[in-house]
Amino acid sequence: MSLRTAIAGRMHVFDGLRTVLARASPLRSGDVLAGVAAEDEQERMAARIVLADVPLARFLGEALVPYEDDEVTRLIIDGHDSAAFAPVSHLTVGELREWLLQADGDALTAVAAGLTPEMVAAVSKLMRNQELIQVASRRRVTTAFRNTLGLPGHMSTRLQPNHPTDSIAGIAASMIDGLMYGSGDAVIGINPAGDSLSSVIDMLVMLDEFRQRYDVPTQSCVLTHVTNTLRAIERGAPVDLVFQSIAGTQAANESFGVSLALLDEAHDAGKSLRRGNVGQNLMYFETGQGSALSASAHHGMDQQTCEARAYAVARRYQPLLVNTVVGFIGPEYLYDGKQIIRAGLEDHFCAKLLGLPMGCDICYTNHAEADQDDMDTLLTLLGVAGVNFIMGVPGADDVMLNYQSTSFHDALYVRDVLGLKAAPEFQAWLDAMGIRNDQRLPDDGGRHRLLDDAKRWIAHD
Amino acid sequence: MTDRTITRLWQELRELTPARIGTGRVGTSVSTADSLAFGVDHARARDAVHLPFDTQHLADVLAERGQHALIVRSAASDRREYLLRPDLGRHLDDAGRQYLESKARSCDVVFVIADGLSALATEHALPLLDVLRPRLAGLAVGPTVLATQARVALGDEVGHLLQAKLVVVLIGERPGLSSSDSMAAYLTYGPRVGRTDAERNCVSNIRPAGLGYASAAATLGYLITQSLARGISGIALKDDSDAPPGLPGA
Structure with missing residues (x-):
């Protein structure tokens, strides 16, 4: 099938799927x-018109990065589940949009491994923001370690x-x-400021001692490179979650110092500790549009397609948590609030369709054309879309x-306006500790034993 | 606990971190005072990004001290283009290239003062150089280059054109809410176009409330001396200035 169409007498021809996808991107x-x-x-719309008519099956035969050159491509092709694909295998991209708009949660769950x-x-x-929100909201992805995340009506x-x-x-x-x-x-x-292994272990020990002292049904993580976490595990440090930043091409992952083999090893090491008591999902991945281009490893693909490919890497490991750090990378990739908001919704939608427990670091830097109002907008939209989790940073300012x-x-705002709750095990702990955040009650934070203990406990340092 | 005990305890916790903790809540939000304070900090950071770098003023100040400054621009024509096209900020414009070619005279080290993402941070450049220069006795220090719409890698082209063995770029860092004036120093041995970040050493967060001038100068003085003596920079050159003698890599 040729990739061409005419708009107002001007012919638009695209030389392959990679080009059509890039030209069709907002x-x-x-x-x-x-x-x-x-x-x-007009070229953007021409690309979308062409893209709508592309049969889904073509994506299985036309790799955007050659199979021989890229282990992420091999993971995508080799891991494709043709039985799960069957209900949509005869559709074009445009028809898939209409199928998704009418699909319920069970159908979306069943098709995930086929996409x-x-x-x-x-x-x-081909989808507007409201459609990205609506379809994603029907797809719940539940994971567990020491509590249960992603249940309907909950946001963590x-x-x-x-x-x-x-x-x-x-x-x-x-x-x-x-x-x-x-x-x-x-x-x-915790994102550590330094890479020193001893300091990473100090943080892991502090988090674990705290969790055990107060019997908190949650998990801890120091977001250091996976090789550092492996060394921490070797030294007997209390590692709950294994973290790594990942991207959508082999070359971009190499720039992060990781490969599938290394992630396999880290996943196995984490599992061997058997620290989860509710479930065994223990990988934590962060992603974000632009990381492949930033490493000159995008192979001519647009940044949103590269980003979606990172989710193939993530889903190999049944992670507990995945989040896009959507506005962190800077204005040369996502210029303003409008671009950041759109990217956040795309990333959440794509990850959910592929079966990932997707969260979002709803964020911006001071050299982007964005502000708190843009973040409020994306936060509200992602709350409606059923995002699994967001970040909690003191005063929104990461120092x-x-x-x-x-x-x-x-988080209190979005839980209030949308009636969302914390993970059930964690909420029961909050209740037992007397920590209330109902906005109609007077502020009783700070009047219970956690704060009473805090000073003595912090003398730790 | 009494209210007074709680207030005092939060004050003690707040002293442990610059993070915005212990603010309490109004409904689910923050107080009007905290909301406005955040707004002021964001405004400072935003203005720092867009503040023009007054290179002529800085050149005049240097001239009063008997030091010669060369003013150049990157290939990014304005702030918007600078933000959207990091590649252009890494190269001189044509006029700047010709100007520096005409000034070439080999030297040990050249300092570039660049706006980067915060021209506000360039205020720290001269106070830092004042305490650093005595540590560079015996070295041939070239003219100070003042560069606008500049990224770190612009120093590679500047250093190469001025035939410097080493270039040190003093540049405004991405402003945070609590640090709109943070400056970094990037040191690159054998500067030429195409050097990678792995070939640089960075001393970050230089400002009175962060890494003070004296501490930054001590680290930089050590790195400059070591870099010139060993002919390297980057990951091969570690800052061992605090390491006990006789324990390399400890």
């Missing part, structure tokens, strides 16, 4: 920087108590503050990574 600065974006709005990242990236390019938070110099006491102070607002059911996860994410208060 405008974003990273695709312009890469030189793969549509030249103008490839390229198929879901393609269909997302990663408590992110970062400190600019990895001060254990400073991290603990932010952590206690977050728990007062009911944050931390997805994970208490180590120098960017703005969502605050403890932001």
